[in-house]
Amino acid sequence: MPTTAIAGPAPDPMGAGRTPTPEILAPEILAPETIAHLEERARHVRLETIRLIAIAKVGHYSSTFSCAELFATLYYDAMRLRHGEPRWPDRDRFLMGKGHAAVGLYPLLADWGFFPKELLDGYTRLGNPLGDHPDMTKVPGVDFSSGSIGHALSAGLGMVMGGRMMGRRFDVYVMLGDGEMQEGQVWEAAMAAAHQKAGNLIAIVDRNGYQLDGQVDEVMGIEPLADKWRAFGWEVHEVDGHDVAALATLFRRLKQDKTRRKPACVIARTLKGKGVGYMEREAGWHLGYLAPEDEAAAIAEIMGQPASPAIAQKDAAQGDAR
Amino acid sequence: MPTTAIAGPAPDPMGAGRTPTPEILAPEILAPETIAHLEERARHVRLETIRLIAIAKVGHYSSTFSCAELFATLYYDAMRLRHGEPRWPDRDRFLMGKGHAAVGLYPLLADWGFFPKELLDGYTRLGNPLGDHPDMTKVPGVDFSSGSIGHALSAGLGMVMGGRMMGRRFDVYVMLGDGEMQEGQVWEAAMAAAHQKAGNLIAIVDRNGYQLDGQVDEVMGIEPLADKWRAFGWEVHEVDGHDVAALATLFRRLKQDKTRRKPACVIARTLKGKGVGYMEREAGWHLGYLAPEDEAAAIAEIMGQPASPAIAQKDAAQGDAR
Amino acid sequence: MTAAETLAGPVNPGSWQYRQLNARAPGLSYLSDALSALVEDGHPVMAGTADLQYSNGLARFAARYPDRFIQFGISEQNMVSAAAGIATTGMTPFVATFASFLGLLCCEQIRMDVAYSALPVRLIGHHAGIALGFYGTSHHATEDLAIMRSIAGLTVVNPADGPQLAAAIKASADHPEPIYFRIGRGQEPNVYDDLPDFRFGKAIEHETGTDLTIIACGTMVHPSREAVRALRASGLSVGLIDMHTIKPLDREAVLAAAERSRIILTVEEHNILGGLGGAVAEVMAEAGTKAVLIRHGIRDEYSLIAPPTHLYRHYQLDAAGIETVVHDILS
Amino acid sequence: MTAAETLAGPVNPGSWQYRQLNARAPGLSYLSDALSALVEDGHPVMAGTADLQYSNGLARFAARYPDRFIQFGISEQNMVSAAAGIATTGMTPFVATFASFLGLLCCEQIRMDVAYSALPVRLIGHHAGIALGFYGTSHHATEDLAIMRSIAGLTVVNPADGPQLAAAIKASADHPEPIYFRIGRGQEPNVYDDLPDFRFGKAIEHETGTDLTIIACGTMVHPSREAVRALRASGLSVGLIDMHTIKPLDREAVLAAAERSRIILTVEEHNILGGLGGAVAEVMAEAGTKAVLIRHGIRDEYSLIAPPTHLYRHYQLDAAGIETVVHDILS
C-alpha cells in the first residue's frame, strides 16, 4: 500500500493523458505499481466524494465508496479512452444504472480532461452541470444520463447495437446497483443482450448488500443472483469488488476475449460505505452528510489511519439540501 | 377419446353447477370419465372460439387453442368456484396475461352461470361486454382485466397479498404467454412473489413456441425458461399442456400442498393452433379469420375427423374488423 | 417493388401477413417505404419494433434492410431506452409499437432517455385512438397526445394519412428534436396525394369560414373534410385546418381562425382533455380570443368496444357524426 | 406517539432516518398519520412503497402496522399493478413513490389496472415538481399532472400542505374513484391548520380580486398567498384560489374568478402545458370568458439543477418571484 498522503484534489501520478491499452497486457503482468496506482485512484474517488458532498450538503457517500475500486479500475485500466476527447467515437462506454454514485465519477472525468476541474467546485450549484445523477447533455464524458434506476442496461445494449450498425467495436460497461436488480427493465435488457449476442456488453453489479430502505435481501431478495444472470444467457464472474488486482485481471481477460458471444456479468462483492467504518455499519448512510468536523476524521480513515472510537459511533449528519 | 358429436354451443354434460372439490380427490383416482369430460370441455373451448370469432371476423384462434386444455382443467377440475357467484370472496382467481385468448374463456364463464349465455352471441359487438381482451368491469367472472401483456402476474400477486390481509386463502392462477416472458414486469412480479412466499400463486406459461412476429426463440429467445423461474425462486413443473390427465394431476397436487412457500410455475408445452392442422403449421394464424366455408372443416377436425388435404394448405382468411 | 418481393422468411405471398400488408391496411406501407427512401438517400436510419412488425408493416422494411432492423420482442421499454443508446452512436432509430404501449407504457423512458437526452429518436405510435376497436382499452390510446405534449423537447406529430406520414418522415431527416409520430391503423382513406408539402409546426388550411372552423388532426382530418364539404354545400361558412403538429402548435393558425370564426371546434381521436383541444384551449385562453372553443373527441371516458367503424359512428367521429355535431352547434 | 416509538427495525432514534422523519421534513408525518387514522377508524387500508419508506415517511406507518405494509423494492410498476390486485380483495391500498416514477414510469399501469379497472387504489406521488433539486430531471416531475389528468376515471389532487393532505386522505374514505395525490417533499410551510375542510373538486377561495386572480395548486399555494398578501398591501386587487383538485376541476370557481378579474394567473410547480394551466385554459376557452389567462410554472423546459430553494427563486416560484410576475403583468 502506498503511503503518500493526499490532501484535497489529488495529483495525477500517472499522468492524466495515459490511454490504457490493456489488450497487449497479459493479466499476469499486473505490476505492483499498477495496483498501487489503482488503489490510489480509488482513494481519490472517496476523497473527492467527501469534498464534493460537502458542497452539496447531502449525497451518496456509501453508494460511491462501494464502487470506488470499480471506477478506478475501469477508468485507469480497463477502458479505452482518449484524454480530452470525450466524444471519440471508438471509446469504450460507461453507463451508470446507479447514477446516484456519479459524484465519484466526475473527478475521474475531469482527470481525463473531459471538462475543466474547476467545475467540480460548483457541484450541484445552480448553473453547474454536475448533479447527483450524471447528465450526458450537460457533462462531457458522461456517456448516458441516468437517475431513474433500471434504464442503463437497455441504453448500453443500444450502444452495442448502434456500434455494430456503424461498424465500430467498443466495449460497453454498465454499472448496476444490487437494488437495481429489482427493476424489470433490467431483465428485459438482459434477455435482449443475450439474444443479440452482445459479447461486448459488460454488466457490473455492485453487490453492496444495501439499498435505500435497508438490506437488499430483506427489502426484496435477489439471490441466487448469479443463477439469474446465467439463466438469462450471460457469462457470470464473481469478484471481490475492492481488490483492484482481481478486478483489473478480470476486466483485461474480458477485453482480450474478442470471440465472446455472451454478454458478461461481473458480480462485484462490495461493502456499502467501504472505507469509513461507521458508514459500512449503518444503512442509513445511503443518503447523508458528514458534518464538517467529521470530515477530517473520515479522510484520515480513508488514508489508512485508524478511525477514532468516537467516530465509529457516528451516524450520518443531517443534510438539508434535498 | 369420446365420440359424441357436439354442434354449436355445447351442452354441459356434467351440469354447470358442479363445484369441483379437488382437495379430497387423490391424483391417482382421476377417472376416465373425468378425463373424457375435461377433453370434451377443451373441445368446447375450441368450437366456441370458432363460433365467436365468426362474429368478430378476426381473432386469436391459435392462442386460444393452445390453452384449451388448460382452461378446461382449471375451470372444471382445479379451481374452487361457485356456480352463479362470480364474486364469491373465497373463490380461486384466474388471471390472463395473454388476455387475447379470452374468447375461449367466456364460454366457460357463461357455463358457470356468471352471465347469460346469450351474451356470447354478441361477442365484440357494440354494447356487448365481451371483447378480444377480458374486462373485469364489464364481464362477471373475469377476475382481472388484461390486454397489455405483462401486468397479470403482478395483479395476481396483489390478490394473494390482499387475501392474506383479509384473512382469506384462495389460490391465484395466472396464465402467461411465452412471448410474455419478455416483459420485464413479469420478472418484477416473479421476484416479489418469491420474496413474499406466495405459495398460493401459480403461474402457468403457455409454451406454444410462437408470438406475434414468429417463433419465440427467433424473435427474442427465452430459454432456459425453467432455469429462469427457478433462479427467481419458484418451484417449476413442466407438463404436456394438452394432456388433461397430466394437467389435472399436477394442479391437484399443487392444491393439496398447503405448506408450499414457493410460488409454483407450470410450464405447459403446447402447440399454438392445436387441433387444426394448418394453424399448427402457420405462425400467421396468431390473428386470423376462418372463411365461413372453412369453418365446418375446422370443426370436423377438432371433433376428431381428419382434415381434407385442401384445408391443410389453407392460411388464414382475411379479417376486416381489426 | 411489391410487398411480395420485400417480405422474406416466414411470410409467403399467399399468407395472412401478405394480405394484411397489401390489401387490408394499405396505409401501412408508407412507414416502411418512407424509411427505405431515407436509407436510399444515405441517412443512417434503422427501425425496430416490439413484436408488431406485421401490425405496423415494418416487416417490409425488415425484409429489405435486415441489418437495419431490430426485433425487440414484447419489451417496449427496453426498446425505447435501447433506441436512445443506438442514437448516441450516430444512427437515427425509428421504433414502432401500438400507441398505447409507446405513449403510455414507455412514457418515462421517452421523457428521460429520448426527450430530455435530446437524442434523435423517432417514435411511431400506431393504431392510436380507438382504432383497435374491440381489443379494448388496453389497446386504445386516447391519452398519448396529452402525455407526449407534456414532455419538453419532444415534437409531436399526428399525420392525417400515409402520404403525410411519409412527408413528415422525409422532413424529419433535418429535424433536430426527437419526434413522436402518432398514426392510425393504415386503413384510413388518404387525404393527400403522394408526399404533400410538410413543415413541422405549420398547419394546413383547407378551408376558411366565419361560422366555425374545425381544427382536426390525424385520422379525424378525412372525416372532417367530408363533413366540411357537406356543411359548406348546405350554405354554412365552415373552415378546416389540419393541425398535424400538436407540438409545437401553430399558434398563428389558431389565432387567425379564432379571429375569423365565432367558434373553433377541435376534432381528435383522443380524450378532449389535454390533447389537441387542450393545446388549442391554451392558445385561445392566453390570447383572450373572442371565439369560443368546443372540443369534440372522446369525452374523458373509456370507449366501448366494437369494430372501429362502429365506434367512430357511435362517438360521432365519422363524417356524418362531425357534420351533426357542427349542425347542432350552429343551430 | 413520537416517531421514535413508531419506528422499528434498523432505524434507531439517533439515526439519520429518525431525524429525517422528524426534523427535516415535518410534512412527511401527515401521510403516515392520516393513514393510521383511517386504520383506527376501521377502514381496510394498507400502504406500500418502492424502496422509499424514509423519503415518504411511510416507515412510520410500517412500524405501527407492519401487517398492513408492503415493501415492493425498486419495482414501481409491479407495485401499482399489485395494488390493483390488492384492491380487488377489499383492501384499499395507498402506494407511494417519487412522483416522477409513479406519474410517469407507472402511467400505463395506472390507466389500465387502476383507473380503467375503477379500483379504489390511492397513488401518492411525492417530491413532485422540481422538489428534488439537484437530483435532476429523472427525479423531477413536471409532467405528472398533465399525464394523470388525461386518464379517465382518476381523481387528481395536489394538496397544498400536510394538513390538507391529511384532510384529503380522510375524505378519500368515501371517494369512489381511484386518486392520484401529488405532494411535495414535506418541507413546505403549512398553509392550513390541522384537518381543514376538504371536498374533492371544491376549490378554496382565499381572496377575491378584480385586477387578477391567482389559481394555484400544491406547493405553490403558500408562496402565492405570501405574494398576494404583499400585492394587496400595495393596493392591488388580487385574488387567490387554492385549486387542490385538478380533476375534476372546479369549473364554477374558475368561471367566477374569470368573471370578476381581468386576468387569471395559474401558478403550478409543473409544466405550463397540460397541467393546472391547461385545465383552466380548457374551461376558459370553452366558456369564452372575457378574462385572459397567463400560465406561470415551468415553461416547457427541463429545470436546471440546484438545491430546490435556489430553483424556486430562479424560476420565480417563490413568494418574491410570484409577486414580481404579478407586478410585471399588471404594469
Ligand SMILES: Cc1ncc(C[n+]2csc(CCOP(=O)(O)OP(=O)(O)O)c2C)c(N)n1
Ligand atoms: C426508478 C427508481 N426508483 C427509485 C429510485 C430512488 N433510489 C435512488 S437510490 C435507490 C437505492 C439503490 O440501491 P442500489 O441499487 O442497491 O444502489 P447502491 O446505492 O446500493 O449502490 C433508490 C431506490 C430511483 N432513483 N429510481
Ligand SMILES: Cc1ncc(C[n+]2csc(CCOP(=O)(O)OP(=O)(O)O)c2C)c(N)n1
Ligand atoms: C404490452 C403489449 N405489447 C404488445 C402487445 C400485442 N400483442 C398481442 S398478442 C402478442 C403476442 C403474444 O405472444 P405470446 O405471449 O406467446 O402469446 P400466445 O398468443 O402465443 O399464447 C402481442 C405482441 C400487447 N397485447 N401488449
Ligand SMILES: [Mg+2]
Ligand atoms: Mg446496493
Ligand SMILES: [Mg+2]
Ligand atoms: Mg406464445
